Amino acid sequence: MPPRPPRLALIRALFETYRQRYLNRDPRLLDDFSANFSGYTGCGDFLVRELGQWQTITRTDFKQVPEPIHWEMLDLELQDLADDVVAVVAFFHIHLPLIAGFLSGETARLTLIFRREGDAWKVAHSGISLPYPIPTASEDEVYPLQSLAERNRLLEAEVEARTAELAEANRRLAALSQTDGLTGIANRRLFDLRLDEEWRRAKRRHQPLTLAMVDVDDFKLYNDRYGHLAGDQALQTVAQTLDAHARRGGELAARYGGEEFALLLPGDDTRQAQAICRDFLAALDAERIEHADSPLGTLTASVGIASLTPNGSDTPDTLIATADAALYRAKQGGRHRVEMDGLPLNPSSS
Numbered sequence: 001m002p003p004r005p006p007r008l009a010l011i012r013a014l015f016e017t018y019r020q021r022y023l024n025r026d027p028r029l030l031d032d033f034s035a036n037f038s039g040y041t042g043c044g045d046f047l048v049r050e051l052g053q054w055q056t057i058t059r060t061d062f063k064q065v066p067e068p069i070h071w072e073m074l075d076l077e078l079q080d081l082a083d084d085v086v087a088v089v090a091f092f093h094i095h096l097p098l099i100a101g102f103l104s105g106e107t108a109r110l111t112l113i114f115r116r117e118g119d120a121w122k123v124a125h126s127g128i129s130l131p132y133p134i135p136t137a138s139e140d141e142v143y144p145l146q147s148l149a150e151r152n153r154l155l156e157a158e159v160e161a162r163t164a165e166l167a168e169a170n171r172r173l174a175a176l177s178q179t180d181g182l183t184g185i186a187n188r189r190l191f192d193l194r195l196d197e198e199w200r201r202a203k204r205r206h207q208p209l210t211l212a213m214v215d216v217d218d219f220k221l222y223n224d225r226y227g228h229l230a231g232d233q234a235l236q237t238v239a240q241t242l243d244a245h246a247r248r249g250g251e252l253a254a255r256y257g258g259e260e261f262a263l264l265l266p267g268d269d270t271r272q273a274q275a276i277c278r279d280f281l282a283a284l285d286a287e288r289i290e291h292a293d294s295p296l297g298t299l300t301a302s303v304g305i306a307s308l309t310p311n312g313s314d315t316p317d318t319l320i321a322t323a324d325a326a327l328y329r330a331k332q333g334g335r336h337r338v339e340m341d342g343l344p345l346n347p348s349s350s
């Protein structure tokens with residue numbers, strides 16, 4: 001049947017009036033409805049056959065969403081079904097003010113069937129299909145806002161839980177990336193970071209920063225005699241013993257590399273640092289790790305201490321080099337001792 005433009009233009013105008021009333025929550029929405037009406041709502045799974053019931057549904061609709069609704073028209077089609085029947089089908093995005101975020105991306109569909117009754121065109125049927133992910137509206141609803149809000153709450157809780165899990169995983173990863181795999185104490189990476197931090201803090205406060213470099217004695221001989229695995233275990237004991245001597249805030253025991261360790265002692269006075277290191281050597285002696293190829297018959301270590309108050313030209317490397325020089329002297333002096341800035345401090349003489 002060829003289109004009859006004037007009639008279709010009229011229906012189009014009637015549809016537009018209906019649309020505006022629906023969007024603006026205008027109670028005149030049902031003015032042009034037929035007394036012999038049928039329809040179904042987007043979330044109801046039943047056909048309404050009475051205009052009175054449809055009026056109740058419309059009141060619930062307006063009460064549930066009193067604010068204007070936004071409608072983004074995608075397509076509009078008129079179908080001339082008979083002389084006195086025209087169907088209008090509209091595809092659109094619907095944005096409810098309360099839950100715009102849920103529905104913005106989906107396409108809704110409204111079908112209105114206009115029928116001529118006497119001189120007037122009336123809406124004889126209305127069917128709307130709404131793109132809700134959960135189409136279960138409770139009895140007092142037209143739009144399933146309660147279940148959508150509940151779904152949103154669950155999603156938010158889920159996101160929150162996932163975020164917390166992720167933060168915990170990141171924290172564990174960060175801890176792992178700063179831990180030495182063999183000994184479980186701080187690794188070189190963390191040591192470098194903390195040395196840098198403490199160096200800058202000491203510089204700001206014009207305070208000394210003390211560093212002890214610790215090296216296991218005759219460790220090659222130990223490995224050669226007892227094997228690499230036993231060597232690993234010995235390094236673990238040395239590390240734990242040293243770690244137990246980093247007791248105060250800011251102090252850090254770290255594996256510097258191989259059989260060399262570092263003990264960072266921020267703000268320590270040198271007397272205190274020497275006492276801590278002597279204590280460490282005594283504690284390692286007490287472990288009595290057999291080392292038949294060492295003079296004492298047990299595994300020992302040597303320590304070099306340096307203490308610097310940072311000034312303009314020094315860097316953390318200066319502190320490390322100074323401690324290393326003291327450690328070298330401890331080795332040269334016979335091992336199993338603490339040296340500091342050229343002052344030997346034998347544990348046996350303290």
Ligand SMILES: Nc1nc2c(ncn2[C@@H]2O[C@H](COP(=O)(O)OP(=O)(O)OP(=O)(O)O)[C@@H](O)[C@H]2O)c(=O)[nH]1
Nearest residue numbers: 215216217218219220221223228231232258259331
């Ligand atoms: N088992 C084990 N051995 C290691 C590890 N890292 C380094 N070593 C060993 O440590 C030994 C260090 O030897 P040297 O640098 O010659 O020093 P040393 O024998 O301890 O002699 P001094 O330092 O002069 O007392 C080497 O044999 C390395 O293989 C490790 O993770 N596990």
